[in-house]
Amino acid sequence: MTTAALNTISQSALKNRPRDGIRTFARVSAFGTSAIIILILATLFLQSGPAIFTASDSLFTARWNPAEGVYGIVPMVFGSLFVMVIAMSLALPIGLLAAMAISQMRHQGLRRLTKSALEILAGIPSIVYGLIGVAYVSIWVAGAFDLQSGRIILTAGLILAVMILPTFLSLSEDAISSVPRAYQENGAALGLYPYETQRAIILPAAAPGISSAALLALGRALGETMAVMLVIGSLDRLPRPLFNPLSSGQTITSKLGREIGESAFGSTHFSVLVLMSLILVTLTIALTIAARHIVKPGSPS
Amino acid sequence: MSHAPHLKIISDNDAPLAAMPAISLKGFSAYYGENCIISDITLDIPRRGVTCLIGPSGAGKSTLLRSLNRINEHNAQASVSGKADVLGRDLASGYPDVTDLRRKVGMVFQTPCVFPRSISENVLFGLRGQKRPKSEKREIVERCLKAAALWDEVSRRLSDSALSLSLGQQQRLCIARALAMSPEILLLDEPTASIDPVSARAIENLVMDLSPQMTIIMVTHNIAQTKRISDHVVFLCDGKIVEAGAKTDIFSRRSLDKTRTYLTEEFCDC
Ligand SMILES: Nc1ncnc2c1ncn2[C@@H]1O[C@H](COP(=O)(O)OP(=O)(O)O)[C@@H](O)[C@H]1O
């Protein structure tokens, strides 16, 4: 889409000399963006080098103890993925159902009100969610599952689900609403219930938009630091049993948030932290590319 | 393709059919918000045959049509009042499940809108959720596409996307899709207005072919078309019925001055 926009801009620039400035600007922006990405990746690569050379024995283990020079990052990588999966598997179905319901609202005023409310929710700083998580959610969770502490992976997943829901909901509602209304009407004229037309026509047509909304949500779920750090319990170990969401844990981001400040620049410790952030960035980029290939834009027109 | 015999099937003195109208309106009004679009009309539409709904732009033809299968309920602004019977049941209370009504009263809109699916999936779209053997589905597709005068053009590419069809073909596919539901009434809102003349003629012919078995109510702007295909004509202007009757009466010197003016000059001062 961006390429198309650039093409349109450069085409009109050919006909229109004063628009040359726009073309240059577009090129500089495109080049600048790519340059920044490359710069970030290069820095992360260079800084994580020492980790790979000095800590390679322990790096891919599940034990973390800098005092002994043991830097196993597996618990953090696992924690990030686990929390992300919990959050996504709660937020996606709920968000999608709610988006369908909102797009069905006949009362346009109410629909706009709901949308604005969602946008406000999406804008609330994550520390606020973290506060609510510490003060209420973790206590409820501890009570519900009869635990000593509610600062566990499940709580982090719940808080994250709530945090990514408004953005995902709002964006997928946009995608659903941008499918021509005529489909809904033509389906209804054939005696179909609204949900039948939605499932068969509207959702497939909105799929590219919904998947990029999901991707954005996923990026936030992987990258969220503050709220997760406050409720996850910060335990540098793999849960036992492995997929036990009621155990405390650690994500890459919560680890970085806690320890970047206290590790000396250039030390092995620091370098391992950088390596973890490199893994996070690579993961996000890989998921973005994968999602692009999974969802073929079968847009109707 | 001789259509002349069909014209005899309904007429005002065809007692049994006229006695049991497909649609019967008494003091019927339709509104968008506060605006009264159809005001207090009383009208019987006979069973079977083609009833053409004519009148100037903005007369409320579409609004009337969209009230008859309650598709206007999708618009929160729209409302109706008065008495309306469709196929002997009250429009509102007789059809607690509105999809029941819409399966009996099919509708095709002015702008063709096929689903981004294959041609045969489009025909079968309204039958979703009904389990039928493949052979029967194939039969339905063939029967409906033949009835919609599209079979010869698409029989060899039924699994192609419906979006690959021309606009005129798409409109006939919309008709085929509606026919697959075996409706008793078919509402057509200017079905030929946005397509090419050849396809328009094909649709006119298929409408005439269907008319012995089905009640067809067709909105049209086209007087010549009305003359060619209608059995009955309803002339609507500014939300009121100016005149309604058999085509032979409307297109004769017995009709009202206002009607004759509209038929000759396509102009109406009401
Ligand atoms: N969705 C709508 N909301 C409000 N007013 C409408 C709507 N659709 C049509 N109208 C109004 O109702 C009147 C009749 O429209 P319509 O039934 O479409 O006329 P026709 O089909 O005879 O040209 C017009 O004045 C139009 O402005």
Ligand SMILES: [Mg+2]
């Ligand atoms: Mg109209």
